[in-house]
Amino acid sequence: MSGREWRVNWEAVAADLAEDPARPGGPSLDAWVPVFAALEELRECEPPADACESTAAWLAGLPMPGAFRRRMAELGVSRPRGFWSALAVIRSQTSVFSLAFWAVAASVITLASVGGYGVLTAGVPVPAGAPSLPLTLVAPLVGSVGVAYALRSFGRGPWEVELSCPITPVGMALGRLFIVFAYTAGLASVASGAVWLGIGPSGSPGPFLATVFAWLGPLALWSALAFYFSLRFSPATATAVSLGFWAVEVALLAWRPAASLLVVPGRPGPAGAPTVSLGAAVLLALLAVREAGRSAERVGRSAA
Amino acid sequence: MAANAVGSGARDLDPVDIARALTGDKDALANLVRRHWGRVFGFLVRLSGDYHLAQDLTQETFYRMWRALPQMQPTTPLTVWLYRTAHNAFVDHSRSWYNRRVVLDAVECESGRDPDPVLSLVERRFERNRALDLLAGLSPEHRAVLTLRFYEDLSVEEIAETLEVPVGTVKSRLHYAFRRLRERLLAQETDLRSSARMRRRVTAEEAKP
Amino acid sequence: MTAPLLRVSYLSHVFPGGKVALRDVDFELGSGVAVVVGPNGAGKTTLLRILAGVLRPTRGEVYWGALPVLASPVAYRDLLGYLPQDFSPYPEMRARVFLAYVARLKGLPPTLIAARVSEVAGLMGLDETTLDRECRHLSHGETRRLGLAAALLNDPLLLLLDEPTSGLDPEGRAELLGLVTDLAAGNLVILSTHLLSDAERIGDHILFLESGRLVLCEAPSAFVAGARGHVFEGTVTADELAFLERAPGVALVARVPLGAGRFRVRLVSTLPVGCSTGWPPGRPLSLGTGLVLAEPGMEDAYVYRRLRSASGGAGTG
Numbered sequence: 079m080s081g082r083e084w085r086v087n088w089e090a091v092a093a094d095l096a097e098d099p100a101r102p103g104g105p106s107l108d109a110w111v112p113v114f115a116a117l118e119e120l121r122e123c124e125p126p127a128d129a130c131e132s133t134a135a136w137l138a139g140l141p142m143p144g145a146f147r148r149r150m151a152e153l154g155v156s157r158p159r160g161f162w163s164a165l166a167v168i169r170s171q172t173s174v175f176s177l178a179f180w181a182v183a184a185s186v187i188t189l190a191s192v193g194g195y196g197v198l199t200a201g202v203p204v205p206a207g208a209p210s211l212p213l214t215l216v217a218p219l220v221g222s223v224g225v226a227y228a229l230r231s232f233g234r235g236p237w238e239v240e241l242s243c244p245i246t247p248v249g250m251a252l253g254r255l256f257i258v259f260a261y262t263a264g265l266a267s268v269a270s271g272a273v274w275l276g277i278g279p280s281g282s283p284g285p286f287l288a289t290v291f292a293w294l295g296p297l298a299l300w301s302a303l304a305f306y307f308s309l310r311f312s313p314a315t316a317t318a319v320s321l322g323f324w325a326v327e328v329a330l331l332a333w334r335p336a337a338s339l340l341v342v343p344g345r346p347g348p349a350g351a352p353t354v355s356l357g358a359a360v361l362l363a364l365l366a367v368r369e370a371g372r373s374a375e376r377v378g379r380s381a382a
Numbered sequence: 383m384a385a386n387a388v389g390s391g392a393r394d395l396d397p398v399d400i401a402r403a404l405t406g407d408k409d410a411l412a413n414l415v416r417r418h419w420g421r422v423f424g425f426l427v428r429l430s431g432d433y434h435l436a437q438d439l440t441q442e443t444f445y446r447m448w449r450a451l452p453q454m455q456p457t458t459p460l461t462v463w464l465y466r467t468a469h470n471a472f473v474d475h476s477r478s479w480y481n482r483r484v485v486l487d488a489v490e491c492e493s494g495r496d497p498d499p500v501l502s503l504v505e506r507r508f509e510r511n512r513a514l515d516l517l518a519g520l521s522p523e524h525r526a527v528l529t530l531r532f533y534e535d536l537s538v539e540e541i542a543e544t545l546e547v548p549v550g551t552v553k554s555r556l557h558y559a560f561r562r563l564r565e566r567l568l569a570q571e572t573d574l575r576s577s578a579r580m581r582r583r584v585t586a587e588e589a590k591p
Numbered sequence: 592m593t594a595p596l597l598r599v600s601y602l603s604h605v606f607p608g609g610k611v612a613l614r615d616v617d618f619e620l621g622s623g624v625a626v627v628v629g630p631n632g633a634g635k636t637t638l639l640r641i642l643a644g645v646l647r648p649t650r651g652e653v654y655w656g657a658l659p660v661l662a663s664p665v666a667y668r669d670l671l672g673y674l675p676q677d678f679s680p681y682p683e684m685r686a687r688v689f690l691a692y693v694a695r696l697k698g699l700p701p702t703l704i705a706a707r708v709s710e711v712a713g714l715m716g717l718d719e720t721t722l723d724r725e726c727r728h729l730s731h732g733e734t735r736r737l738g739l740a741a742a743l744l745n746d747p748l749l750l751l752l753d754e755p756t757s758g759l760d761p762e763g764r765a766e767l768l769g770l771v772t773d774l775a776a777g778n779l780v781i782l783s784t785h786l787l788s789d790a791e792r793i794g795d796h797i798l799f800l801e802s803g804r805l806v807l808c809e810a811p812s813a814f815v816a817g818a819r820g821h822v823f824e825g826t827v828t829a830d831e832l833a834f835l836e837r838a839p840g841v842a843l844v845a846r847v848p849l850g851a852g853r854f855r856v857r858l859v860s861t862l863p864v865g866c867s868t869g870w871p872p873g874r875p876l877s878l879g880t881g882l883v884l885a886e887p888g889m890e891d892a893y894v895y896r897r898l899r900s901a902s903g904g905a906g907t908g
Contacts, residue, residue, distance in 0.1 A: 091532055091560075098557035113516075113563050117532055120513035123424035126437065130419040133441050137415060137448050138408035141714050143776050144452055145406030146707065146746035152405060155700045157669075170695035176683050235679050236689075239741060242643040242673035242751075243696035244665045452777040 088114045157244075164253075167245060171228075171253035179227060183220050184265055190216035191269030195276055213273075215328065217266045217293040218300035221258060222320035225301050228254035229308040229316070232370075251309060251370040255363070259301050266293055295355030300324065302362035309369035396460040404451055415444055418461065421534060422468050428529040429472050429522065431514050439475060443468040465534065465544045469526050476522065516563050524559040527552055594656070595619035596779045597642075597749065602651035604637055611803050612637040613648070618808040623795030624775045627783040628893065633800040635783040636676055639753045642781065643673040655749065669698065672742030676753035676783075678734065682727035686717065686737055689726055690744065697745040707744060714770070715740040731758045739767070743774070750774060752782035756789060768793050791815075791889040799893075801900050811889065818887035818895040824857040825882035832856065840902055842894050857885065859895045861902055 091114070092107040158166050194212040229251065231237050241247060270289045300320055307316035395413070402410035422443050426436035446467050447460075454463065517525050526545060530536045538556070542549040602616040613634045627635045640646035642653065644664050653660040660667040680689045690708040699707060712722055715736040721729070729737060735758065742750060752771070756764040764786075771780050772793050781798075784790060790797055790811060797814045799806040807814070822844075827835065829852045835841050840861040847855040887895070 087532070087535055090535075094531070094538060094553075095557060095560050097553065098561070110560070110564070113560060113567055114532075116516055116567060117513050117563075120428055120517075121533065123420075123427045123436075125420065125423040125440075129423075129437055129440070130416055133419070133444055134412040134415040136441075137444060138411055140448060140773050141743075141770070142404065142406050142411075142448075142451070143774055143778050144746060144748075145404060146710075147748075148405045150700070150703070153700075153703075155703075157698045166695070166698075170692065173684070173688060173692035173695070174681065178683075231681065236681055238640070238643070238645050238675040239673065239678065239680075239693060239738070240696060241645040242668055242671065243693065244669040244698055245696050246665065449773075449776040 164249075167249045167253045168256060170245070171250060171257055174228060174231070174254060175257065179224065180261070183224060183262060186216055186220055187213070187262070187265040187269050191266075191273050194269075195273045213266055213269060213289075214293040214296060215331075217262060218296040219320075219324055220265075221262045221297045221301035222304035222324070223317060224258040224262060225255060225304040226308050226313040226316040226320065228258050229305070230313045232309060233312070246371075248367055248370045251305070252367065255301065255305050259297070262297060262301075263294065266290075266297065295353070295359075298359035299355040299362075302359035302366070306362045306366040306369070309366045397456060400451060400454060400460070411448070414447070414460070418464055419444075421461070422464050425465060425529055425534060426468050426472060428514075428517060428533060429469070429525055431518060435475070439468065439471045442471045442475075446471065462540065462544045465530060465536075466546065469545060472522065516566055519566050520559055520562060524555050524562070527555040528559040528563075531556055595621050596656065597781075598654040599642075600652045600654070602638070602641060602648050602653065604634075604641065604646070604648045604650075613641075614803045616651070616800075616803075616805045618798065618805060620779055620781070620796060620808075622775065622777055622779050624771060624793050625779065625781045625796040625798055626790040626794035627781060627798045627800060628785075628787065628790055629800035629806075630897065632802075634803040635800055636753055637803075638800065639673075639751050639781065639783060640675075642749075643671065643675075643751050644668045645673070645675075669745070670747055671749040671751060672745060672747035673751045674735075674738045674742045674753060674755055676757070678738035680726040680734070680737060680741075682725065684726050685723055686726055686729065686733075687712075687722040689737065690722075690741055693741040694744045699744065711740040711743045714743065716766075732760070732763050735759060736767075739770075748778050750778065750780045750782075752780065754784060755782055756784060756786060764789070787889040787893055799896055801897065806896060806900060814896075815887050815889060815892045818859065818892040820884065821861065821895050822857070822859055822885045822887040822891045823882040824855075824885040826853055826855055827881055828852055829854065831881075840898065842898050844891055844894055856882075857891075858882075859887075859891050859898060861895070861898050 088110070089107060092110050095110065157163070190212040197212070231240065232247075232251070240250060267290060270293075271286070274286050274289060300323070303323065304316040304320045307319045395417070399410040399413045399417075403414060419440065423436055423440045426439045426443075427433055430436050430439065443464060447464060450463075450467075454460075517528070520528065527541055530541045530544060531538070536544065538549055538552050541556075542552045545552070597620045599616055599618050602613055603611075604613040605611050616634075616638065627638060629635055637646065641648045642660075644660070644667060647661070655667055655670070658667060680686070681692075684692070687708060690712065691704050694704045694707060695701070708722075712718075717733065717736055717740060721733055726734070726737070735755065739752070739755065742752070750771075755771070756767055759767060768789060771782065774780055775795075782789075794811050796808060797811055798808050799814070807817075826849065832846065832854050835843060835856065835858060842859045843856055844859055845855075845857040849855055885891075
C-alpha cells in the first residue's frame with residue numbers, strides 16, 4: 079500500500095469507528111492516528127521465501143479427485159458403441175496373451191505344415207479326403223489349449239478386478255475365444271495355402287477349400303469344447319478334457335479311422351463331419367456363454 | 383510483500399484457475415497458492431502472533447482449499463473462503479492446543495485465574511512487537527475482525543460473510559477492538575511518561591551532593 | 592442433510608451351499624470414508640464384492656444416486672474402482688502392461704492410457720523400473736500398490752478397498768491411509784480392515800458387521816461413545832482375574848502381569864455399573880474394587896459391541 083492508500087484506508091476505518099454507538103461522534107481520525115500507526119508496524123508480513131513454493135509443490139503432488147473425469151469430459155470422450163465396442167473389447171483382451179502364446183502357436187502350426195509338406199512331397203500316401211493331416215491333427219490342439227490358456231484367469235487371480243470393470247464377462251470370454259480361434263485359423267490358413275502352393279494343384283490331394291475345412295471343423299469343435307469346460311469347470315479341466323478327446327481321436331485315426339471325427343475318409347469337400355463339427359461347436363459355445371454370464375456367481379462359490 | 387498486493391484483476395483469475403485445477407492442472411493450482419499465500423499468511427500472523435504457527439496454519443488452509451475445490455461455490459469469492467478457512471483453522475488449533483495444555487499441564491495453564499485461558503496461553507507466543515503487543519490484548523474474535531478490516535481492507539459486510547456472523551456483531555467487535563487498542567496505547571504511553579519522570583527524579587536525587 | 596451417494600436396501604446373500612453371508616443389510620452413505628469392521632466371516636468381503644458388481648446378491652438392491660446398480664451394472668462399474676482382498680495380477684505381465692490392460696477394460700481412450708498409467712503409478716510410488724518388471728517379481732507391497740493404481744485408473748467416484756493395508760509396513764500403511772483420505776474428497780471410499788486404529792484414524796462412518804448383519808452404521812465418535820460407562824481398568828489379584836475371565840458379560844481387552852500375583856487389566860463389561868451379579872459379595876464391578884471407569888477407545892467399543900451381540904443385546908448400553 080502506498081502512503082496515499084494508507085491514508086484512505088485509515089479514513090475509511092475511522093469513518094466506521096465514528097458509528098460506534100458507545101461513543102457517538104467518537105474520536106476523530108487524528109485521535110486514531112497513533113493506533114493506526116502502531117498497527118502499521120505489522121502491515122508487512124514477509125513469509126519465508128520457500129514456504130509458498132513448497133506448499134504449492136506439495137499440493138500439486140496430491141491427487142485431485144475427479145480431475146481425470148473432468149479432462150475426459152472436456153475432451154468429449156465417450157465410450158465406443160456397437161461394432162467399435164466389440165473391436166475395443168477384442169483389442170483389450172489381446173493383452174492377456176503373452177508373447178509365448180503367439181510364438182508357440184505359430185511354431186507348432188509351422189512345424190505341422192512343414193511336416194505335412196514333407197509327407198506330401200515324399201509321396202507318402204494319405205487317406206483320401208484327409209488333406210493336410212498334420213494340420214488337421216495340430217490345429218484343434220492349438221485351439222483348445224489356447225482357449226484354456228486364455229481363460230486361465232476366470233474365477234481366480236485378476237478375475238475380480240476384471241469383473242469390476244465396465245465390461246461383461248460374456249464379452250471378455252467371447253473376445254478371448256475369438257482371438258484364439260482367429261489367430262489359429264489364420265495361421266493354419268496361411269500354412270495350408272503355403273503347402274498347397276508349394277506342392278501345386280496337381281500334387282495336392284484335394285481342392286484348397288477342402289484342405290481348410292478339414293481342420294476348420296475340428297478346430298471349432300475343440301475350441302468350443304475347451305471354452306465350455308473352462309467356464310463350466312476350470313481351464314485345467316478344459317485342458318485335460320481336450321487333450322483326452324484329442325488323444326482318443328489320434329488313436330482312432332491310427333486303428334479305426336472310420337470312427338474318427340477329425341478325418342472322414344472318402345468324403346471330400348465341405349460336408350459331413352466338418353458341418354457336424356461346426357454345429358456342435360456353436361452349441362457348446364452358446365452353453366459356455368451362459369456359464370460366462372453366471373460368472374458373478376462363481377466368484378461367490380469360490381469364496382464360500 | 384504487502385498482503386493486499388493482488389488487485390481485483392488478479393482475483394478475476396481465480397475462477398479460471400479453479401476450473402483448470404479441477405482438471406488436474408498443477409500450474410493452475412500453484413497459481414492459486416501463489417496469488418493468495420501472502421494474504422492468508424499475513425492474516426494468520428496477526429491472528430496468532432506466531433510466525434511459525436501462521437506458516438503451518440497457512441499450509442493447512444491451502445490443504446483445506448484443495449480438498450474443497452470440487453464443491454466450491456462459484457458465487458463465493460475465493461478470498462472470502464480463504465479468510466474464513468484460515469480463521470477456522472486457527473480456532474481449531476487453539477481449541478486442540480488449549481485442550482492438550484489443560485490436560486497435560488493444568489498448573490501452568492492458570493485457567494482458574496485468567497478470564498480468557500486461550501488468550502493467556504496465546505499471549506506467551508506473541509513476540510515483543512508493538513503491533514503484536516497491542517493485538518495480544520484482544521480476544522481471537524476481535525483480532526480477526528480488526529485484522530480483516532484494517533489490514534485486508536474488507537468491508538463490514540464482507541467480514542460478516544467471511545466469519546459467518548451478523549453485520550451488527552462485526553461492528554460491535556470492531557468498535558470494541560479499536561477502543562481497547564486505543565486505551566492500551568494510552569495506558570502504555572502513560573506508563574512510559576511515569577517511568578521517564580521516575581527516572582529523571584532518581585537521577586536528580588543521585589546527582590545531589 | 593445432503594442426498595446419500597450410496598444406498599443399500601435389504602441386501603442379502605446366500606451361497607449355493609446354504610451359507611448365509613449377508614442378512615438384510617441396509618444403510619446409506621454420503622461422501623467420505625466408510626470403514627467396514629467385523630470379525631472374520633462377518634460378511635465384509637461379500638459386501639464389498641456385491642458393491643463392486645463382482646457378486647450378484649440373492650436379494651436386495653443397491654443404488655448409486657438414482658442409478659439402480661443391479662439393473663445397470665456396466666454404467667455403475669464405469670464409476671467405481673475396486674481392490675480385492677486377494678488381488679493378484681497376471682504373473683507374466685509387466686506391471687505397466689497390466690495397468691494399460693485394466694485401463695482398456697475401463698474404457699479409457701487409447702490416446703490417454705499411457706499418460707494416465709504414468710499418473711496413477713506416480714501417485715502410488717511405482718517408478719519406471721518397477722513398472723517394467725513382471726508382476727511375479729513384485730513385492731507384496733508393490734503388488735498392493737499396483738492393485739490400487741489399477742483401481743484409480745478411471746478416477747472413480749466410488750472406491751472399494753478390501754483390506755488395503757494388509758501386509759504393508761507401518762509407513763506404507765500411513766501413506767496409503769493418507770492417500771485414501773485425499774481421494775475421499777467429494778467421493779466415497781469404502782474400505783474393510785481388521786485394524787481398528789485405521790478406522791479411528793480416517794473413518795467418517797463405521798459399518799460394524801457381525802454374522803452377516805449390519806449391527807450399526809455411525810460416526811467413529813458415536814461408535815466409541817456407545818461404550819462409555821462400560822470400560823474399566825485397574826489392578827486385580829489372580830483370583831479376581833480368573834473370575835473376570837469366566838464372568839459372562841465381561842471381556843478382557845488387556846492384561847499385564849505386575850508380579851506378586853497382581854495384574855493390570857482393562858476390560859469391557861455389559862453389566863451395569865455397581866451390579867454385583869456373580870461378583871464376590873459386596874464388591875460391585877466398578878469403583879472400589881481396584882477397577883475404575885476408563886474412557887473407551889475404538890478397540891474397547893468394538894469388543895463391547897461384540898459382547899452385546901453375543902449376549903443378545905442385553906446390557907445397559
